[in-house]
Amino acid sequence: MPNILFTNVRILDGSGQQPFTGEVLVQGNRIQRVGRGLRTLPTAGVTAIDGAGATLMPGMCEAHTHFGWTNSKTLDAIQKLPHEEHTLWAASVAKLYLDYGWTSCVGAATPKPRLDCVIRNAIESGQIPGPRYLAASQEITVTGSLGDDMLPHLPFPEMSFGTVVDGPEDMRKAVRMFLKYGVDTVKLNLSGDNLVPGADATTNWMSDEEVAIAVKEAKVRGKRVSCHARSTGSIKQSMRHGLDIIYHASFADEEALDMLEAAKDRIFVAPGISVIIRLLYEGEVVGIDNSQAKRMGYERELEAAVNSMKAMLKRGIRVLPGGDYGFAWAPHGENAKDLEYFVKYLGMSPMETILSCTRWGGQMMMKGGELGEIKEGYLADLLLVDGDPLSNISILQNRDKLLAIMKDGAFHKMPDVGAAQRFARSVA
Numbered sequence: 001m002p003n004i005l006f007t008n009v010r011i012l013d014g015s016g017q018q019p020f021t022g023e024v025l026v027q028g029n030r031i032q033r034v035g036r037g038l039r040t041l042p043t044a045g046v047t048a049i050d051g052a053g054a055t056l057m058p059g060m061c062e063a064h065t066h067f068g069w070t071n072s073k074t075l076d077a078i079q080k081l082p083h084e085e086h087t088l089w090a091a092s093v094a095k096l097y098l099d100y101g102w103t104s105c106v107g108a109a110t111p112k113p114r115l116d117c118v119i120r121n122a123i124e125s126g127q128i129p130g131p132r133y134l135a136a137s138q139e140i141t142v143t144g145s146l147g148d149d150m151l152p153h154l155p156f157p158e159m160s161f162g163t164v165v166d167g168p169e170d171m172r173k174a175v176r177m178f179l180k181y182g183v184d185t186v187k188l189n190l191s192g193d194n195l196v197p198g199a200d201a202t203t204n205w206m207s208d209e210e211v212a213i214a215v216k217e218a219k220v221r222g223k224r225v226s227c228h229a230r231s232t233g234s235i236k237q238s239m240r241h242g243l244d245i246i247y248h249a250s251f252a253d254e255e256a257l258d259m260l261e262a263a264k265d266r267i268f269v270a271p272g273i274s275v276i277i278r279l280l281y282e283g284e285v286v287g288i289d290n291s292q293a294k295r296m297g298y299e300r301e302l303e304a305a306v307n308s309m310k311a312m313l314k315r316g317i318r319v320l321p322g323g324d325y326g327f328a329w330a331p332h333g334e335n336a337k338d339l340e341y342f343v344k345y346l347g348m349s350p351m352e353t354i355l356s357c358t359r360w361g362g363q364m365m366m367k368g369g370e371l372g373e374i375k376e377g378y379l380a381d382l383l384l385v386d387g388d389p390l391s392n393i394s395i396l397q398n399r400d401k402l403l404a405i406m407k408d409g410a411f412h413k414m415p416d417v418g419a420a421q422r423f424a425r426s427v428a
């Protein structure tokens, strides 16, 4: 792998400091040097890429990813795809995330028991292109809640979207099965969801005994536990049992916020607000108009989620973008829309939003101190962006604006031929 020098770039380094003009030298898979100003770094034996003033920023982290979601209207439709097609689909989605600048993704649940692990392993071995990836289990749920899709007359567990358990021993067995398959994260559905009749977002489903066993078994193997927790009770339950990743967390009251804050150095929150926003305002694509979305509780949940996230951010809790793309109302690839939502709905500045998907992303990937910033010694996951994301965060939604995408020191996307002729020069 040749040494690469990005020169004449505006470095948005993911530390929080304002961008500066400079140079970045990549050696192997690490950032070797960061220089301020031009022609400060040695050019002997490197391939120099003249960024012509483009922005160089860390690769982004998607905090709540489902490679296995099939851009369908329902959970049921995702699950009905046979294994073979599903694997090929997930592989193509993994590449798509990298194409859009997501160099890291945190798996939030997979629709087939081994799918996430297989994709992660294939990426790591170089068999398929994709982001750094942490593999998740299926959603583990209980009878009647989100993810239990079994019909009374067709009681086939393998046809259910989630793994359905009832009681601690069922739970122990399910968690051990996923640990055997090699997951990085075990996912529990603690609350319901407005998509499920009879199990809306404010309802709680899993018993403390079931959650306790799941956490115990996962921690024995050193793995993290994440949860789908929209309701107040489920957020508190997740904190009582020491869960690590809280998805949604819409209805956090003061007590829940106190509990989250007490664990802020360990936990990560990803609201996945696209589901709420899209169904509320753009649900017609799946036959849900605004009045129906309101009846389903989405207006109420959006208001609660916005208030909860703002309160969490004030308390220093890490809230990350991304989440639940891969449905008909929010297809894969549109994930950077979340950055715009963070600015528009949560009141974060573009800088804060970028820090949440870079610096905090590296921490959520369990690589804090070596991923998510442009810093000497850090892993070389880099995006060369045509434009300034700080003045227009929405440019990160446009893959054509990503002139170059580097993961682990290797280009996934090189500057194009024309640009390469203009910008790149080899220095002997």
Ligand SMILES: [Zn+2]
Pocket: 064, 066, 108, 109, 247, 272, 323, 324
């Ligand atoms: Zn999800």
